[in-house]
Amino acid sequence: MVWKFESAPAELRKLNLHGTTPHWIALVPAALDGPDLHKAILEQTGISGVSMHSIECGDVVYFGSSDPLKFVEIIETVRHAGNPQLSS
Numbered sequence: 001m002v003w004k005f006e007s008a009p010a011e012l013r014k015l016n017l018h019g020t021t022p023h024w025i026a027l028v029p030a031a032l033d034g035p036d037l038h039k040a041i042l043e044q045t046g047i048s049g050v051s052m053h054s055i056e057c058g059d060v061v062y063f064g065s066s067d068p069l070k071f072v073e074i075i076e077t078v079r080h081a082g083n084p085q086l087s088s
Contacts, residue, residue: 002026005063015053015061022049022063030058 005013008025016022028037041050041062049065 012061015055016063017053018051018063020065022051022065024064026062026064028060028062030060033058033060 003009003012003025005016005022005025012025012027016025038052038060041052051063053061053063055061
């Protein structure tokens with residue numbers, strides 16, 4: 001799920017400890033998470049200002065300062081590239 005920061009659940013918003021307010025928050029369930037996704041989001045996307053926070057249950061929360069639609073495009077690109085963790 002991807003939300004504008006102000007629309008995200010409060011328990012996710014308070015995980016942002018960076019002192020600035022991001023534009024968006026994305027919650028990636030543990031079942032969909034994997035190294036390919038992290039690499040695509042954090043290293044190869046051209047998205048600046050993305051940070052992540054792991055939750056005890058294994059889910060990962062991403063905070064971003066760029067266009068949230070770019071994040072959605074990345075997820076779709078990774079999924080269509082054959083990442084078995086993101087396949088339907």
